Amino acid sequence: MKFSGTAHRYGRDIDTDVIIPARYLNTSDPEELAKHALEDLDAEFVHNVRPGDVIVAEENFGCGSSREHAPIAIKNAGIDCVIAKSFARIFYRNAINTGLAIMECPEAVDGIKAGDRVSVDADAGLVVDETTGKSFTAEPFPPFIKEIIEAGGLVNRTKAKLAAK
Amino acid sequence: MSRPMTVAEKILAAHAGLDEVKPGQLIECDLDLVLSNDVTGPIAIKAFREIGLPNVFDAERIALVPDHYVPNKDIKSAEQAKMLRDFAHEQGITHYYEVGCMGVEHALLPEQGVVTAGDLIIGSDSHTCTYGALGAFATGVGSTDAGVGYATGRAWFKVPESIKFIVDGELPEGVTSKDLILHIIGMIGVDGALYQAMEFAGSTIAKLSMEARMTISNMAIEAGGKVGIIEVDDVTRAYLTGRSEHPAVEYHSDPDARYARVIEIDASTIRPTVSWPHLPSNAKPVEDSRGVTIDQSVIGSCTNGRIEDMRQAAAVLKGRTVSPNVRCIVIPATQQVYRQCMDEGLTTIFLDANCAVSTPTCGPCLGGYMGILAAGERSVATTNRNFVGRMGDPTSEVYLSSPAVAAASAVLGHLGLPSDLEPLEA
Ligand code: SF4
Numbered sequence: 326m327k328f329s330g331t332a333h334r335y336g337r338d339i340d341t342d343v344i345i346p347a348r349y350l351n352t353s354d355p356e357e358l359a360k361h362a363l364e365d366l367d368a369e370f371v372h373n374v375r376p377g378d379v380i381v382a383e384e385n386f387g388c389g390s391s392r393e394h395a396p397i398a399i400k401n402a403g404i405d406c407v408i409a410k411s412f413a414r415i416f417y418r419n420a421i422n423t424g425l426a427i428m429e430c431p432e433a434v435d436g437i438k439a440g441d442r443v444s445v446d447a448d449a450g451l452v453v454d455e456t457t458g459k460s461f462t463a464e465p466f467p468p469f470i471k472e473i474i475e476a477g478g479l480v481n482r483t484k485a486k487l488a489a490k
Numbered sequence: 491m492s493r494p495m496t497v498a499e500k501i502l503a504a505h506a507g508l509d510e511v512k513p514g515q516l517i518e519c520d521l522d523l524v525l526s527n528d529v530t531g532p533i534a535i536k537a538f539r540e541i542g543l544p545n546v547f548d549a550e551r552i553a554l555v556p557d558h559y560v561p562n563k564d565i566k567s568a569e570q571a572k573m574l575r576d577f578a579h580e581q582g583i584t585h586y587y588e589v590g591c592m593g594v595e596h597a598l599l600p601e602q603g604v605v606t607a608g609d610l611i612i613g614s615d616s617h618t619c620t621y622g623a624l625g626a627f628a629t630g631v632g633s634t635d636a637g638v639g640y641a642t643g644r645a646w647f648k649v650p651e652s653i654k655f656i657v658d659g660e661l662p663e664g665v666t667s668k669d670l671i672l673h674i675i676g677m678i679g680v681d682g683a684l685y686q687a688m689e690f691a692g693s694t695i696a697k698l699s700m701e702a703r704m705t706i707s708n709m710a711i712e713a714g715g716k717v718g719i720i721e722v723d724d725v726t727r728a729y730l731t732g733r734s735e736h737p738a739v740e741y742h743s744d745p746d747a748r749y750a751r752v753i754e755i756d757a758s759t760i761r762p763t764v765s766w767p768h769l770p771s772n773a774k775p776v777e778d779s780r781g782v783t784i785d786q787s788v789i790g791s792c793t794n795g796r797i798e799d800m801r802q803a804a805a806v807l808k809g810r811t812v813s814p815n816v817r818c819i820v821i822p823a824t825q826q827v828y829r830q831c832m833d834e835g836l837t838t839i840f841l842d843a844n845c846a847v848s849t850p851t852c853g854p855c856l857g858g859y860m861g862i863l864a865a866g867e868r869s870v871a872t873t874n875r876n877f878v879g880r881m882g883d884p885t886s887e888v889y890l891s892s893p894a895v896a897a898a899s900a901v902l903g904h905l906g907l908p909s910d911l912e913p914l915e916a
Pocket of ligand 1: 557558594595596615617791792793851852855856873874
């Protein structure tokens with residue numbers, strides 16, 4: 326999986342209530358949710374985001390609620406990858422399970438500025454800041470998690486496993 | 491001999507069919523229960539449908555609880571609740587709770603004996619960790635995990651490291667388990683236990699009631715924890731006896747089990763605590779918060795909506811009235827708590843104090859309905875999160891507290907302690 330786009334920068338403890346406020350959780354329609362992604366944190370985000378863009382954030386991205394509406398909202402808004410210093414546990418598994426690419430890479434977070442052009446090779450764990458020419462390597466995923474990502478998410482992996490039985 | 495293990499590791503190993511597990515290990519486990527609500531359920535049902543199996547793995551081991559937006563707040567949420575209901579009926583789900591029988595999921599399932607010690611439970615709701623108070627390994631997951639759980643009864647886990655909190659000593663008068671957990675989150679931060687299991691022990695915990703323990707386990711997620719587990723003791727056994735639908739299994743940490751950290755806390759130093767906006771870790775003593783005027787007080791939720799919480803609030807509100815500048819909303823967490831409030835005369839106390847008393851619902855806790863804040867308004871709440879916009883407008887504010895502090899603040903019109911109130915005339 327390779328992506329390239331503009332970096333949107335945020336701070337630490339970006340919680341799922343600001344990623345998608347509960348006032349929009351009366352629906353699970355991805356398009357509806359995408360319209361309100363990050364609304365309470367950055368009202369301009371949905372207007373600025375373009376397909377292929379990445380979010381770059383500090384520690385504990387996605388803390389709070391278990392709502393899968395959060396990765397769904399940012400993914401459908403156009404974000405292909407989130408690079409953070411660390412992820413909240415439930416957001417981490419939701420992203421893996423639903424096929425939103427995530428990377429834990431503190432050096433990249435410190436090195437990338439808002440608005441930089443960034444390209445990501447998720448399989449190789451490689452992040453390149455095209456604006457500055459600097460490149461960064463993320464921790465590779467353990468094989469088990471790679472297997473889920475490569476299957477295209479947990480539902481597809483489960484389907485494949487059931488079919489193989 | 492297997493390696494010494496913590497209670498969390500033992501429950502995971504038993505459900506993975508392994509003699510031992512180690513932190514960091516990725517395993518697949520059999521589940522005792524999969525839980526969803528009206529917000530996360532519809533997406534889980536979609537995942538289940540995509541997998542394509544006609545039936546869930548076990549209709550008796552899935553719990554579907556509409557609680558976030560029911561009784562239905564609007565047409566869209568009515569559709570969500572209907573999806574959950576239709577699916578429950580189609581699949582013959584035994585633990586489905588209709589309006590009139592339902593309660594806030596994490597208060598309801600322990601009360602009804604659906605969850606018990608030794609269980610491995612996933613729920614597509616982050617406060618599923620509440621059942622750690624019963625000695626279960628229970629953790630919040632997303633809807634996809636839940637949908638796959640409906641189909642297969644299995645889930646993947648990364649075995650967490652454990653942090654042990656040893657709380658000893660006497661909690662001062664008027665200090666509750668809510669103050670203790672807010673204090674702990676303030677101490678370690680909102681990612682202080684990220685990817686880790688929190689285990690609570692010590693003489694203070696041993697003396698707490700089961701309800702008070704659930705308040706602590708409930709908020710483990712607010713420190714990033716995967717579970718907030720308390721070992722089974724006589725208090726647990728007394729609570730579970732005659733209540734658990736299936737047999738409880740006791741696991742105990744080995745004395746030489748390895749912990750990432752051991753944190754000792756002297757209970758006697760803890761004061762009534764309130765978490766200021768916009769993080770649960772922003773904990774300050776109530777005494778230093780008296781300058782904060784409030785527009786609303788919410789008493790309820792999966793954190794503090796049980797009968798003991800209602801009694802604590804009623805003890806403060808008895809014979810008093812809420813400040814004319816404050817809306818005080820009391821929401822017993824389950825039908826049973828609601829009825830008990832009536833039977834014990836608490837409802838009359840609340841009504842006499844000019845509180846609004848609601849049927850069980852999550853409602854205002856997540857900014858759903860039943861108490862949404864306007865721009866710039868402030869609410870004290872016995873809930874668990876105070877993120878930006880959690881209870882309404884993004885410029886509104888939520889202050890987290892115990893039921894007694896929320897009740898006292900409702901009367902005072904600003905944050906404060908029960909001891910700040912004018913004494914009642916004899
Ligand atoms: S009461 Fe609040 S925290 Fe608890 S389940 Fe409901 S919305 Fe979630």
